[in-house]
Every structure is written in C-alpha cells, then in structure tokens.
Amino acid sequence: MRQEKAVNPWLRQGLELGPPILFFLAYMRFQDVTWTIGGRDYDGFILVTAGFVPLLLLSMGILWKLTGRISRIQVFTAVMVVVFGGLTVWLNDERFFKMKTTLVYGFFAVTLGIGLLRGQGWLKVLMGEMLPMSDRGWLILSRRIAATFALMAVANEAVWRTQSTEFWVTFETFGLPAFLFVAFMAQSRLIERESLSADDGERKG
Known part of the structure; x- marks a missing residue:
C-alpha cells in the first residue's frame, strides 16, 4: 500500500x-x-x-x-x-443535488450492513491503519456507524422535503457533519477497550 x-x-x-x-x-x-x-x-x-x-x-x-x-x-x-x-x-432542478446526500449516506449504511450480514466489520478496510482494534471491536463500530449513516440519510431526506433550501444548505453543511463527528467521538470508550497494542498486532499478523 x-x-x-x-x-x-x-x-x-x-x-x-x-x-x-x-x-x-x-x-x-x-x-x-x-x-x-x-x-x-x-x-x-x-x-x-x-x-x-x-x-x-x-x-x-x-x-x-x-x-x-x-x-x-x-x-x-x-x-x-x-x-x-x-x-x-x-x-x-435542485432536488437532484439534495437527494445526493441521502444516497451517499444510504450507500455507506447499506455497504456496512452487507459486511455485517457476512460477519465482517468493513470499517476496518477504511480505518484499520488509524485504529488498530480487535475484530469484535470493528464489528461493533461498524454496526453503530452503519446505524448513524442510516439515520443521517433519513434525516436529510426529511429535511430537504419539508424545509426551505436555506435551512437544508445550513443543515447539510454544518448539522450532518457535526452529528457524524459526535457519533465518532462517542465511540472513544469502545475504541479504547478494543484497541490492540503493537505486540498484539505482531502476534496476530
């Protein structure tokens, strides 16, 4: 790599x-x-x-x-x-650009969901180098982040269909990224509990 x-x-x-x-x-x-x-x-x-x-x-x-x-x-x-x-x-037609956000987060949720159905935490593929964790930890984290993405997709769909364009632009620019950031920060205890030391990584490698 x-x-x-x-x-x-x-x-x-x-x-x-x-x-x-x-x-x-x-x-x-x-x-x-x-x-x-x-x-x-x-x-x-x-x-x-x-x-x-x-x-x-x-x-x-x-x-x-x-x-x-x-x-x-x-x-x-x-x-x-x-x-x-x-x-x-x-x-x-501005609706296409607004739907894009729903589809992006929905795609991430579905992709992680497919991995979970296979018993795999696919977030590890994207973040494994930054967060060395146990396979159990990746499964839990993938499950939680998949739920987060699904919620964000639903929220975006509800907002753009019911609120003004100005409100949606603010929500999409600041609200959704802030929610995702908080969701990741809330996993700190899980990451700490399931993290692997360098020695663990060498033994499993």
Missing part, C-alpha cells in the same frame, strides 16, 4: 472543509439572485452548485498531489457530486 505523505493538518482541513463552507457562503450571498443564460433562468442554488463541482474536484486533486493518496469514500463522494451536481445544473 502506498505510504501517505505528511501534510500540514491545517492545509488538509482547508482542502477538505473549504469547498462545502464556500458553497454555504456563496449560497447565502446569491440565493436571491437569478441569472438568465441561454434563454433559461437559473437561481442562485443552481449556479452555486455549478461552481461547487469543479471546486471540489480541484481541492481533491490538490490533496491527492500533496498526500499521494485519496480514500475510497472521497472518490465515491466526488463521483456522486459530479453526477448529481451535473443533473441539477443540466435539468435546472
């Missing part, structure tokens, strides 16, 4: 969090503006989405260049953003 290059943590955070925050700021600035392009009217959400897609790809490309690696989750998320962002702009 290719070794990831060290990069300034503040730069990494900027590249990972910058695009969604800029999307939020741009939408708040242009939400009431309408552009007429080629005889069609596009509201602020559509045009901001059109700018967000290349910005996200550029940010990921820079991060890949700096670190030499990119995660499967990032690749999948980028593909979904390109596909549903493209549909949003092409069809001039």
Whole structure:
C-alpha cells in the first residue's frame, strides 16, 4: 500500500472543509439572485452548485498531489457530486443535488450492513491503519456507524422535503457533519477497550 505523505493538518482541513463552507457562503450571498443564460433562468442554488463541482474536484486533486493518496469514500463522494451536481445544473432542478446526500449516506449504511450480514466489520478496510482494534471491536463500530449513516440519510431526506433550501444548505453543511463527528467521538470508550497494542498486532499478523 502506498505510504501517505505528511501534510500540514491545517492545509488538509482547508482542502477538505473549504469547498462545502464556500458553497454555504456563496449560497447565502446569491440565493436571491437569478441569472438568465441561454434563454433559461437559473437561481442562485443552481449556479452555486455549478461552481461547487469543479471546486471540489480541484481541492481533491490538490490533496491527492500533496498526500499521494485519496480514500475510497472521497472518490465515491466526488463521483456522486459530479453526477448529481451535473443533473441539477443540466435539468435546472435542485432536488437532484439534495437527494445526493441521502444516497451517499444510504450507500455507506447499506455497504456496512452487507459486511455485517457476512460477519465482517468493513470499517476496518477504511480505518484499520488509524485504529488498530480487535475484530469484535470493528464489528461493533461498524454496526453503530452503519446505524448513524442510516439515520443521517433519513434525516436529510426529511429535511430537504419539508424545509426551505436555506435551512437544508445550513443543515447539510454544518448539522450532518457535526452529528457524524459526535457519533465518532462517542465511540472513544469502545475504541479504547478494543484497541490492540503493537505486540498484539505482531502476534496476530
């Protein structure tokens, strides 16, 4: 496996969090503006989405260049953003971009669920290098995070269908990531209890 290059943590955070925050700021600035392009009217959400897609790809490309690696989750998320962002702009319909978030979290929940049905904690594939834990620990963590992703998918679907676009943009930019962060932080006791020491890893390797 290719070794990831060290990069300034503040730069990494900027590249990972910058695009969604800029999307939020741009939408708040242009939400009431309408552009007429080629005889069609596009509201602020559509045009901001059109700018967000290349910005996200550029940010990921820079991060890949700096670190030499990119995660499967990032690749999948980028593909979904390109596909549903493209549909949003092409069809001039903001619902596609809003549904994208539901599908991303739903996909993660279903994928982890399939692994659990096979008796495997598939989070280990993504995070095993960062969190050396027992197989039992990965099963428990995968079960909890799968439930978290499922809840986030349901929440996003409920919010975009019942609330204003402004509320959804705020919820998607800050609410869902904060909830996921808290959900992971709440697993600290599990991670501590099921963690493996270097000697354990060598004996099991």
